[in-house]
Amino acid sequence: MKPPKRLQPLVDEGLIDTVVRQLMSGKEAMVFVVRSGGETLCAKVYKEATQRSFRQAVDYTENRKVKNSRQARAMAKGTKFGREKQEEAWQNAEVDALYRLAGAGVRVPRPVNFHDGVLLMELVTDADGDAAPRLNDCEFTPEDARRHHATLVTEAVRMLAAGVVHGDLSEFNILLAEDGPVIIDLPQAVDAAGNNHAERMLMRDVGNLAAFFGRFAPELRKSEYGAEIWSLYVAGSLTVDTPLTGRYEHKQGAVDLRAVMREIEDTREEENERLRRMAGG
């Protein structure tokens, strides 16, 4: 097809030979299949900031490093310059996360290049070499559901060990490649250590996995891998090899403390009662 305007600069630079077809138009991006140096790749073209919801971006970009305070102020004010910087931060976050996760051995599309607001990456394919389906478009036997769920929980651990929480992990952002699930769509990925929402996002990500695969293997719905993983992470004892149970002992802080106080009070009353009886008897 004739290259769309946003891909033309990459054609001019020789990064893309031909544009094969448009694959998708999502909330944040348009995705194309392209040919490049004898390889078939995927080109993700980010939509303009104004075409996207920026409310949610606020959570995600918290604590994301910007180069200087002028940028930070402009981003906070929402000026045109600010929006452009916000936009760059958003796109770079996905590129950063892809390189970081690929480096940590997480199964994500191999990043190839980032140019003029376009991310070039591996095209994830199924057994026929076609663009891989999303998990949401697949059916699973209970056994396969359990197996993929376990794989993806381990991937969430691997990501966390690399300091990243996906933040939008679900059956819509995981593709089923010939060799198993591949995690995509990372512009909202957050720094696990520096973001106040990291715990909530990890819990939601891992909860989404349980809910989805729980459709095929219902016992998964009761699992609590998210809470278990986060508590191990906070304790500094999470590695990819840490055995997980999917169970979590909920601590009930204040409530339990009150129960303990009552227990002590009751014991003291009983003791006083006993002393009174002894004195009187």
Ligand SMILES: Nc1ncnc2c1ncn2[C@@H]1O[C@H](COP(=O)(O)OP(=O)(O)OP(=O)(O)O)[C@@H](O)[C@H]1O
């Ligand atoms: N590397 C890839 N290989 C194959 N298909 C891909 C790849 N990246 C994206 N896609 C396809 O394009 C769709 C949209 O990509 P992505 O989720 O990254 O963008 P998005 O704008 O967030 O879309 P959405 O709003 O649907 O979540 C995916 O659901 C998937 O079908």
Ligand SMILES: [Mg+2]
């Ligand atoms: Mg998506």
